[in-house]
Amino acid sequence: MADLQPVDTVLWMARGTWVAMTLRAACGLGVFDQLDQPRTAPDLAAALGSDPHATARLLVALTDLGLLERDGHGDGAYANSATGATLREDHPSGVRNLVLMQSWLPNVASWTRLEDAVRTGSSVFEAVNGMPSWEHLSRHPEAEALFNRAMARRAAGQIEAILAGVDLTGVRTVVDVGGGRGAMLAGILEAGPDLSGVVADRPEVAAEAEVAFAEAGLGARAHGVAADFFDSVPAGADLYVISNVLHDWDDAECVAILATVRAAMSEGARLVVVEKLLDAPRSFEDTRDLHFVDLHMLVMFGARERTKPEYDALLVAAGFPPGSVPDAETSWNVIETTR
């Protein structure tokens, strides 16, 4: 009996893919969207148009995961738990987008080759899917939209880190390099009515940002600009931010991106790198999460998470002075430097 517990622990870890796919199925079916009010399994199946018996079996497993609660006294109806409610399509966390993106077959198929990625130290995404990840996203607009929404989900934490650590006095114009659909830039602009800015991203993403800014009422102050950050980004802004981009690239590519940004900067302009530093203080759970994101970067891009000295080495190689990290303890970290 004594050694059963470690085996059980491994067994549960091995079920991880099944757990993720159970979440994917429930999101895809719309289970959490329907269960903001209690419903019995047959009621729910009728609403979803799904098989009643299979639906009942799914609901039991979701309850075991703590995503649903069952009324034991009444008719046994199921309803979302607080955790399950986060997977509703309209939940502000947007975490459903992350569930769907990470359980998307091209990404999962790449993870089946983690062993090869560790042997070679290189990405396996292209070998598995026939083209690099960014090109693959460009060719799959639904996945692209999902990815951009999954990224935007983290904006609140990134904005918090910037507002806590960066003095925006004197800043009028901001360029967010690889800024996705613009959620972080929107948060920065909301901090000051005189601020304006652009997101410089791949053409389809810049177009999405343009729409998102207009919908947020920021159309006069914020725009999406198509750019390849290996080529050029808009010049002459007071502040350049580059958030969660460098972790997608290997060292040589990071230096090339940073050199493009530096070439666009005027004397006195500042650069803020937003990332999660491997050597910054964070909880065990956040650290574990970062270590798995690090493996994801390897699988997808042959890239990696880094420490502050490792980011400084990239900055210096691109011609910047080493950066400073403010004291504030935030889930995202900022490194600030100047041209």
Ligand SMILES: C[S@@+](CC[C@H](N)C(=O)[O-])C[C@H]1O[C@@H](n2cnc3c(N)ncnc32)[C@H](O)[C@@H]1O
């Ligand atoms: C991990 S996402 C980060 C998005 C956002 N900055 C954030 O923190 O959530 C990386 C971004 O880099 C953009 N990107 C990738 N290759 C690019 C390129 N060559 N030029 C410009 N942007 C690029 C992607 O479209 C994506 O929006």
